[in-house]
Amino acid sequence: MKIFGLDLQQYETENKPNLRVRDELETVTVPTKGGYGSSLSPSVEIGDRVEAGEIIARNDDSISTPALASLAGEIIEIVELDGYHEETGDKFDAKVQGIKIKVSPEQSIKGSGIEWEKEKPKNLRELLYLAGLTSFGQTGVPTEFNSSLFSPAKVEHLLVNGVRTEPFVHHLVDFSEEFASYKTGLEILARTFPKSQIHFVMDEKTQENLKELSSSQRIKVHSAKNESYMSKSKMLARKILGREKLDEGGYLLDHGLLALPEIFPLATYRAVVEGVPYIRRRISLSGPATEDSIIETPIGAPVKYAIGEDVKDNVDALTIKGSPLSGQKLEDSEMPVSKDMGSLVQLTKPQGSQFLAWLQPGLRKNSYTNAFFSALAPHKKKVADSGLHGEERPCVYCGWCSDVCPVDILPFQILKTHEHEMIDEVNRLQPQRCVDCGLCSYVCPSKLPLSDTVKSAKQEQSDESHNYVKYEENEKGLISVITEEEKGRGEESE
Amino acid sequence: MNKLERLLSEISSYTEDHPYLRYITEVIDTIRSIVFEPGVSAEESPFLRDYIEIKRYMFAVVVAVAPAALASIYFYGWRALAMIVVSYVAGGIAEVGFTLIRKEEITEGFLVTGILFPLILPPNTPLWMVAVGIIIGVILGKEVFGGTGYNIFNPALVGRVFLTITFPVAMSSEWLIPLTGGWAGFNQFSVDTVTSATPLGVFANAGTLAPLRELFLGNIPGCLGESSALLVLAGGIFLMLARIIDWRVPVSYLGSVFLFSALGMYLWPNQVAPPLFQLLAGGLMFGAMYMATDPVSSPTTKEAKWVYGVFLGVMTVSIRAFSGYPEGVMFSILLMNMFAPLFDEMVMTLRYGPIEKPYK
Numbered sequence: 001m002k003i004f005g006l007d008l009q010q011y012e013t014e015n016k017p018n019l020r021v022r023d024e025l026e027t028v029t030v031p032t033k034g035g036y037g038s039s040l041s042p043s044v045e046i047g048d049r050v051e052a053g054e055i056i057a058r059n060d061d062s063i064s065t066p067a068l069a070s071l072a073g074e075i076i077e078i079v080e081l082d083g084y085h086e087e088t089g090d091k092f093d094a095k096v097q098g099i100k101i102k103v104s105p106e107q108s109i110k111g112s113g114i115e116w117e118k119e120k121p122k123n124l125r126e127l128l129y130l131a132g133l134t135s136f137g138q139t140g141v142p143t144e145f146n147s148s149l150f151s152p153a154k155v156e157h158l159l160v161n162g163v164r165t166e167p168f169v170h171h172l173v174d175f176s177e178e179f180a181s182y183k184t185g186l187e188i189l190a191r192t193f194p195k196s197q198i199h200f201v202m203d204e205k206t207q208e209n210l211k212e213l214s215s216s217q218r219i220k221v222h223s224a225k226n227e228s229y230m231s232k233s234k235m236l237a238r239k240i241l242g243r244e245k246l247d248e249g250g251y252l253l254d255h256g257l258l259a260l261p262e263i264f265p266l267a268t269y270r271a272v273v274e275g276v277p278y279i280r281r282r283i284s285l286s287g288p289a290t291e292d293s294i295i296e297t298p299i300g301a302p303v304k305y306a307i308g309e310d311v312k313d314n315v316d317a318l319t320i321k322g323s324p325l326s327g328q329k330l331e332d333s334e335m336p337v338s339k340d341m342g343s344l345v346q347l348t349k350p351q352g353s354q355f356l357a358w359l360q361p362g363l364r365k366n367s368y369t370n371a372f373f374s375a376l377a378p379h380k381k382k383v384a385d386s387g388l389h390g391e392e393r394p395c396v397y398c399g400w401c402s403d404v405c406p407v408d409i410l411p412f413q414i415l416k417t418h419e420h421e422m423i424d425e426v427n428r429l430q431p432q433r434c435v436d437c438g439l440c441s442y443v444c445p446s447k448l449p450l451s452d453t454v455k456s457a458k459q460e461q462s463d464e465s466h467n468y469v470k471y472e473e474n475e476k477g478l479i480s481v482i483t484e485e486e487k488g489r490g491e492e493s494e
Numbered sequence: 495m496n497k498l499e500r501l502l503s504e505i506s507s508y509t510e511d512h513p514y515l516r517y518i519t520e521v522i523d524t525i526r527s528i529v530f531e532p533g534v535s536a537e538e539s540p541f542l543r544d545y546i547e548i549k550r551y552m553f554a555v556v557v558a559v560a561p562a563a564l565a566s567i568y569f570y571g572w573r574a575l576a577m578i579v580v581s582y583v584a585g586g587i588a589e590v591g592f593t594l595i596r597k598e599e600i601t602e603g604f605l606v607t608g609i610l611f612p613l614i615l616p617p618n619t620p621l622w623m624v625a626v627g628i629i630i631g632v633i634l635g636k637e638v639f640g641g642t643g644y645n646i647f648n649p650a651l652v653g654r655v656f657l658t659i660t661f662p663v664a665m666s667s668e669w670l671i672p673l674t675g676g677w678a679g680f681n682q683f684s685v686d687t688v689t690s691a692t693p694l695g696v697f698a699n700a701g702t703l704a705p706l707r708e709l710f711l712g713n714i715p716g717c718l719g720e721s722s723a724l725l726v727l728a729g730g731i732f733l734m735l736a737r738i739i740d741w742r743v744p745v746s747y748l749g750s751v752f753l754f755s756a757l758g759m760y761l762w763p764n765q766v767a768p769p770l771f772q773l774l775a776g777g778l779m780f781g782a783m784y785m786a787t788d789p790v791s792s793p794t795t796k797e798a799k800w801v802y803g804v805f806l807g808v809m810t811v812s813i814r815a816f817s818g819y820p821e822g823v824m825f826s827i828l829l830m831n832m833f834a835p836l837f838d839e840m841v842m843t844l845r846y847g848p849i850e851k852p853y854k
Contacts, residue, residue, distance in 0.1 A: 008542075167542065193560040196537060296679040318535055347541055350533030353499060357531035358549035365545035370738040373552045390547025391527060393601055394643030398551070399740065399794045410795070413842070429842070429851045438540035445546045446643075452538050 006368045006404055008167045008228045008325075011384045016285065017170050017292040022308065027068055028300035029098040031081055032057045034339025035135030037064040037147070039096045039199035041052050048075045050054045052109050053277040055130070056099050063146050065135035071221040074105040081335065095258035098336060101300070112275040116188050124192040124272065125152060131271035132278045135339060137260050138233070139251050148252050149212040149253070155196045155238060156256030158189060160166040162202040162230045165223045166323035167343045167384070170284035170294060175210055181273075185265030190218040196258070200265075201236050228421060229406040236406070238435075249432035249461065261342060287324070288345035288384050289317035297337055304333035307344065317433055318386040320345045324449070325438035333424065350387035356391070368400055379448035388478065401440035401450050407433040411440035411450040418457050431457035503525040516592055524600040552605040554738045558729035559609055559784060565725050566718040569672035570617040571679040574718055577624050578610040584625035585611070585632050592637040595692060603642030603649075603790075607632065610784055611650040613719025613779060614824070615657070617685065618669045627653040647831045648791045651824050658824070665696075666819075669715035692716045694776045694820040695766050709774035720780040723773075730783030739787035742796060745804025747782040747810075748773060754811045765815040778810065781823035791831040796835035797844075806830050 033039035040057035049068040050056055050247040057067040077100040096228060116124060125143040128134050134141040140148030143485060164171050173182055190198045198219045207223040215221045222239070224230040237257050245255050251445050263282060270276045282297045285307060292462055307319075319330040326344045329469040354360075362372035367380040369375075374382065410429060417425040431454050440450040497565050509515040511543050528549065528666040530735040535541050544846075566574040588726045603647050611628050616694025631653025636645040658665045671687040674681050693704035719724065758766030771780065784790060786806055793802045806826050814821025 008812045087530050088816050102770045179718070183713075247597055318541060320539075320541050325540040327539060329541070345541075349535050353530040353533050355530055358528075358553060359548060362545060363662070367544050369546050369551075369554075371550055371736045371738060375736070387543065388536045389543050389545045390531065390549070394547045394641065396548065396551070396603070396643050396791075397789045397794045399796075400737075400790065402795070408834055408845070412794070424849050428846050430846055440541065441538075443544050444547070445544070445548050445551045447543070447547065451540065 005492050006228075006443070007366070007378070009165075010228060010366060010378070010380075010382045011167045011288075017286065017294050018305070019174070019294045019296065020308075021069075022295055022301065022306055023280075024300055025071065025298065025305065027076070028298050029079060029302075029334055029336045030056065030067055030070055031102045031338055032067045032097045032099065033064070033135075034067070034299065034307050035065070035134045036137065036140040038062045039066050040067060042075075042078055042097065042099050043098065044075050046075050046077065049104075049403035050075060052107060053279055057097075060145055063149065065140065066097070066130065066132055068102055068132045068299075069099075069102060069219055070300050071103045073101040073108050076100050076102045076478045081333050083400050098300070104170055109276055110468060114275040116191060116272045119191075119193050121152075121192050121315050124188065127269065127272060128192065130277070131267075132339065133264070133267055133271060136264055137252075137258055138212065139221060139253050141258065141260070142253070146306050149251070152193065153195070154253055154256060155193045157199060157258070158196045159199045159201065159233060159236060159240060159257060159259045160186065160262065161231070161233045161259055161263045162188070162200060162206065163236065164206070164262070165203050165224070165226050165231045166228045166325055168285055169231070169323050169343045170292065171206065172264055172282045172284055172294060172342065174294075175206065178266060179210070179213070181269045184273065185223070185267070185269035188268050189260075189265060189483040191453070192226075192268075193258070197337065199236075199240055203230065219329040227406070228323075229439060230325075230434060231323070231433040232437055232481050234435040235406060235437070243433075244409075245435055247430060261340075263342070278339065281339065283337065283339060283341055284343040285346070286343070287317075287320075289315045289346040289348045299339055300336045302334050303330060303341075303344070306337050307333070307346075316349045316351075318349055319345045320347065323438075324384075324386075326436045347386040350385050350389075356485075358431060368404065387438050388447055390445070390447050392448065395446055395448060398445060400445070402442040404443050406437060406439070406441040407432050407435055409454070411454050412448075414457055415448060415450055415453045417452050423460075426457050427461055432461055436459050499526065499530050501594055501703075502529070510535070515629065517753065520594060520597075520600060521590060538672070542563060548602045549605075549677050551738060552602045554736055555606045555733065555784065556609055556735045558736075559613065559719065560739075561624065561725045561729055562719040562722065562780070563609060563613060566613065566617070568679045569674070569685075569712065569721050570670060571682045571684045573684040574612075574617060574679070576621060577615065577619065577718065578609060580621045580624045581612040581628045582608040585628035588629040588632045589637070589754070592633060593641065595639070596641075600644040604632065605828045606616060606637070607649045610719075611653055614650060614654050614717050614780065614785075616665060616668070617672075617718050618668055618688075619657075619664060623657060627657040629653075630656045643766060643790055645790055646835075647828055648785055648788045651785060651828050651831075654824055655828060671715055672713060672721055674713050683815075687713050692776065692820065693771075694767075696815075697771070697775075698820040701764065703771050704775065705733060706770055706774060709771070714775075717777060717780075720777045721777045726783055731781070733783065733787075739789075740796075740799055741800040743787045743792060743803050744782045746800045747786055747806045749805025750804040751778060751810055752807075754808050758815060762815065764832060766811065767814070771828070772811065772814070776821045777823040781810075781827055782806075785823070785827050786830075788841070793834040793837045793841075795838050795841040795845075797841045799838050803831055805833070 025373050040059050042057045044056045051114055052072045054069045055066045056069050067129050078100045079100045080094045084086040129143045129145045129147050134147035142148040142150045142152040187485050200225050204223050204226050213221055229235050236253055241255055262267055267278050281299050285295055286292045319329040362385045363374055365372045365374050395412050434454045436450045446452055506519050509519045509803045585608045593600050610743035629648045639645045668684045669689050669692055671689050683830030694703055706712055733739045752769045755766055755772040759768050763786050793799050809826030810822045813825055815854050
């Protein structure tokens with residue numbers, strides 16, 4: 001509860017979502033790209049039989065991670081996935097192929113675990129690559145293969161982001177039941193990147209329930225305060241690396257930090273200890289238009305199927321990939337579930353026009369200002385919909401966007417200078433600090449596209465700013481140039 | 495309610511194609527959007543948005559100033575209300591006319607200017623003068639710069655300064671003595687008891703101070719809205735708590751008036767009035783709460799707001815003490831409005847460094 005400040009924890013939502021496994025499928029369409037990396041050409045042909053977990057697309061020459069069959073069956077079609085957009089904003093071509101598999105009735109996963117304590121880090125990294133796990137993170141997980149722009153030696157800090165503070169986004173890991181495996185996963189990661197410091201960050205709320213996890217020499221446990229922007233890895237990176245470094249811009253790994261999602265240690269545990277590659281995805285489903293749940297489904301299942309019939313009857317809903325503050329609209333619900341689809345939020349659309357909305361008391365309307373009666377009842381649960389709640393107007397310089405900004409930038413100034421293409425002025429305002437939290441657009445009373453503008457200003461600037469890594473384009477795709485010297489460094493510690 | 499909405503949209507679709515009536519389509523659309531908030535979804539991220547919007551933002555100021563406006567009726571009779579109505583009507587026509595000619599959207603900023611302007615006028619200002627002032631304020635103070643959000647000066651103060659310079663007698667030589675007790679002004683249309691000076695004027699001429707209690711409660715001659723420092727302060731605190739205005743500007747403005755008048759009283763005892771008198775007399779409280787805090791014409795960065803407030807205080811005390819005008823709030827706010835972008839620029843240079851021009 002906050003009287004002064006932005007409280008986004010007060011929306012009506014269920015606290016404990018149910019886990020629902022959805023795997024009765026006839027076909028799955030596995031995308032050849034998921035997360036960071038170029039899209040691949042299939043290495044299988046129509047009519048081939050594949051096992052669950054078998055590699056069906058791989059190219060060790062381009063920056064990529066193999067695509068795996070998520071269920072056993074027969075390849076029946078190779079399709080172009082039009083409009084299959086990724087949120088990574090990387091440089092790779094958006095054209096992605098999908099490999100359609102007719103699922104056979106009997107399913108089994110071959111493969112067995114290994115004794116990871118004795119394994120060389122290099123072999124563990126190879127295992128992650130073959131398990132399809134290396135496309136996570138901002139620029140992929142570095143291995144001896146071309147899975148990232150960077151080499152494994154570059155990883156000085158490894159950050160596992162277990163912070164879930166944005167509204168309508170649940171934890172994907174049930175820490176009360178899966179804690180032992182999760183902890184082992186973190187230990188495996190510590191061995192996989194022997195020269196790096198592992199940081200595990202959780203939100204305060206989760207930390208209370210996770211008292212038994214304490215910092216060790218290799219694994220440092222941090223807690224982040226309950227602010228929506230703390231769920232951004234870049235924000236956590238600023239705390240761990242210091243802000244001056246990140247204000248320079250560039251990728252996180254330019255500064256030696258590999259940030260990975262919450263699910264990664266668990267997936268690592270599955271791949272290494274149980275021998276199950278990354279072929280199933282967990283998705284948090286939440287929002288007023290649906291029932292809160294954690295869905296577990298094979299990668300490549302249509303999103304529509306994964307969600308199921310859970311959109312409440314007669315509700316016009318908007319489905320968002322990612323969080324409602326920084327995610328993207330899901331345009332086509334037939335699209336397959338991708339490797340990096342972490343959460344879906346279904347918000348109801350506003351129901352027609354509202355009579356004198358600006359005069360209503362607004363007892364359950366959330367606002368940064370205290371101009372609604374909800375300010376007098378801070379504990380009352382707030383309503384949420386996808387409405388703009390107003391119309392676009394010229395900026396009145398209220399300054400709220402810069403007040404809420406966690407990284408001290410002036411979004412309205414960036415908007416003004418960007419709209420007049422004053423490039424030097426835009427760059428001076430340091431848009432590269434932005435962590436994409438979306439709060440500036442959230443609070444704007446003039447409903448201006450602030451966060452979008454800052455994002456594009458950042459994008460335009462970024463081409464110049466990360467010259468740390470050399471990459472070049474050839475006929476095989478985008479290739480990073482890693483010197484032999486750098487490749488060797490990862491092995492020193494054994 | 496659906497019927498009304500449908501009717502409005504039918505009228506607007508009819509006028510759209512009409513050879514002459516098409517000019518008022520914008521007006522009808524504006525009325526419709528004021529009455530019925532269109533339930534549109536956010537098109538880009540974030541999809542969750544704050545419920546605050548410009549109409550409510552502006553309306554909050556009107557709510558905050560309402561007690562002072564009601565008090566002006568209590569003190570000066572229903573003529574005060576007539577002044578507010580004239581201001582809204584004349585200013586509204588100027589605003590709508592200008593935006594129609596310029597083919598721009600009608601915005602809500604006028605909601606605030608329309609009520610603040612009459613409250614900073616002397617209570618016996620002729621109604622036609624109110625109309626002239628608000629029209630000048632809206633057009634020369636705001637619309638010529640591009641409308642709400644683009645103005646350099648506070649539009650209400652532009653109108654006020656125009657009247658002060660053009661009609662100096664009406665604006666500064668005759669003041670009314672407010673009514674008190676019982677129903678006071680609620681029972682009559684206007685007040686006739688005339689006096690020659692406000693407390694600040696009396697101090698400038700004779701060096702005598704009005705009692706602080708009267709100044710605080712409002713039993714003193716002055717402009718319509720500024721009589722009662724108590725009600726103005728209450729409205730300002732409401733706005734600060736509601737976060738509509740930033741607390742830094744009023745706090746630094748009033749604080750610096752207090753400090754510099756204390757200092758000035760020590761150095762020039764005959765010219766500078768004591769701090770508490772300065773705070774409560776004249777338009778300072780009103781200016782600090784409603785005029786200096788206008789987000790468009792004041793600085794936007796926090797640091798610049800402090801600087802702005804301090805400069806405002808120094809200017810106000812200086813004008814009150816050393817110029818021919820007994821009151822200096824209006825001039826100091828207008829002058830500092832000019833410096834607001836400069837202060838912001840200085841803060842940005844300190845925070846982010848100077849602009850680098852690689853291709854110069």
